[in-house]
Amino acid sequence: MLAGIDYFIVIAYIVGMLLLGLYFKKFVNSSEDYFLGGKSLPFWAIGMSIVVSDIGALDFVGVSGQAYRYGVSVGNFDWVGSVPAMLLAAFIFIPYFWKGGMYTIPEYLGRRYNKSVRTIASATWILFFALDLGVLFWASAVLLNVLMGWPIWISILSTAGVVGLYTYFGGITAVIMTDVVQMIIMFIGGFALVFLGLHAVGGWDNMVEKIATMGPEYQSHFDIIQPSDTSSPFPWTGILFGLTFVMANAYMIGNQSIVQRCLTAKNEWHAKASMIFGSALKMFIPILVLFPGLMAVVVHPDLADGDQALPMMIKSILPPGLVGLMFAAFFAGLMSSVDSLLNSTATLFTKDIYEPFIKKGASDKHYLKVGQITTLALLVFGVATSPISSDFPGIYVAIQTFMSYFQGPLFAILLLGIFWKRTTQWGGLSALVIGIAFAVFLNVFKEQFFHIEDPFLYISWWSFLVAFIINITVSLLTKKHSEERLKGLVFSSKIVMKTKTV
Amino acid sequence: MLNFDWASDIPQETAKMIFFGLYLVIGAFVMLLPNEYIYEGVPKEERFWYNNLKIWSAVVLGILATVYYLF
DSSP states (O other), X not given: OOOHHHHHHHHHHHHHHHHHHHHGGGGOOSHHHHHHGGGOBOHHHHHHHHHHHHOOHHHHHHHHHHHHHHOGGGGGGTXXXXXXXXXXXXXXXXXXXXXXXXXXXXXXXXXXXXXXXXXXXXHHHHHHHHHHHHHHHHHHHHHHHHHHOOOHHHHHHHHHHHHHHHHHHHHHHHHHHHHHHHHHHHHHHHHHHHHHHXXXXXXXXXXXXXXXXXXXGGTTTTOSSBOTTOSSSOBHHIIIXXXXXXXXXXXXXXXXXXXXXXXXXXXXXXXXXXXXXXXXXXXXXXXXXXXXXXXXXXXSTTOSSGGGHHHHHHHHHOOTTHHHHHHHHHHHHHHHHHHHHHHHHHHHIIIIIIIIIIOTTOOHHXXXXXXXXXXXXXXXXXXXXXXXHHHOTTHHHHHHHHHHHHHHHHHHHHHHHHHOTTXXXXXXXXXXXXXXXXXXXXHHTHHHXXXXXXXXXXXXXXXXXXXXXXXXXXXXXXXXXXXXXXXXXXXXXXXXXXGGGO | OTTOGGGGGSOHHHHHHHHXXXXXXXXXXXXXXXXXXXXTTSOGGGOOXXXXXXXXXXXXXXXXXXXXXXX
16 A cells, blocks of 8 residues: 555654653653653643644544534534533633642542542553553554565564653653654644545535535534434533533643643643643644544545545555555554553552652652663553453453543542532542442443443533542541641642742 | 433523633633643744634634524
């Protein structure tokens, strides 16, 4: 499928990323450098990194496929499902975490609630991230195998080698700065496909007109708000309650790999600005991933599987050179997801598990070494577990789904923890445990409870609500925390009015 | 109840207005934040209109509202 020029672009991209990542090795002298980039990074780099980490190659294919089947309503995930949450994160949560000098979200939960909450939250993230690694290695190997003809194991080892090397040596600075280049490549490749695709379908108006005349199932393809009784997974009630109120906030405020980036900012303004800048860039993502799916409805109307929409559009529309660029964009998505997982998991393990439970009070150099060795161990674990994806093709969706069930309860305890002084450690712990158990219960019996195809948005909302109520109830029944213990951990209007007091 | 059956009578246009309302509420929240908090981290002599995060937020929310108006 690839021409000579495409091979050249892909290999130049991979080598370029390796060299760029390794360049940042010289800035790593302490654990703060490794995990927080020495708190020296500018908003634009962090904002770009947030965006590119959030979108992987699997999402490119998956979202295009969903746009092919359900239309523009898929765009809700990057529009209302990101922007409001990012603004709230920028002005409420991120300044707290940044000022508090935190490394991880579970660290905040540990200070606000107790060690058990911190450990459960951290262990859950570590487990999900580690399992995700193997899936992503397999996905990148399949891409390299199909397009470059490389054997699967050579592909896995080369991806792990390149990403592993720069993440191991350069830490989060290397991760963020390579993400910047990866985002630029992703945008160039994505927009090239959109412009050429629009040309192929005779322009936007022509495409809308053609799709509208293709039958009743396409009548709501351009309605971003779907009725609450739609059979698609995106009813407006699910988008509002499950996505906008819960999942988006949980993701932007509670996801270690996102928040950790903002904590690398050089000052509080850059931390806030990074989220807002990221939200502006985020609004372009649906254009890159959704529009090709819509265009494929016109160009390839009889696809049996919507997930073929993007590969078919690349194959039929892009000329040599741009195919290589688009493939580099795919690969950029995968690499940015892998490096984020590696660095965030290493941070979670070192700060939330190793430091409190295995070796307290060691030297900074020791924790830096632990972070690097954890990165290496994760790399080996990811490579070793990657064949699981070939035996269980649905594992990626399964991991993502279960991760979404963890997010409702997590957001409930974060929200109450920061806004309600009366919340206690036992309220938080019981809310987290019961909330996750309730989400799993709803998922197991989803056919009995829900009408729509995949009710993950509704499950997020109801598990959030249950965790929220449990937290309030148990907190009211248990001893409240002292003012001294809550200092700097609970939102107060005084902190906004007199920012120097924190 | 778990399926939000009560919302099935709400027209899509009304639902869309709920989303616009949400953007307005968030916009109002940001606008009400003190400038001192918005600029925290920027030295006083370097506080210009282009690093006012209220303006950034207003632009982002404006684009978002336009997208929902168009679709």
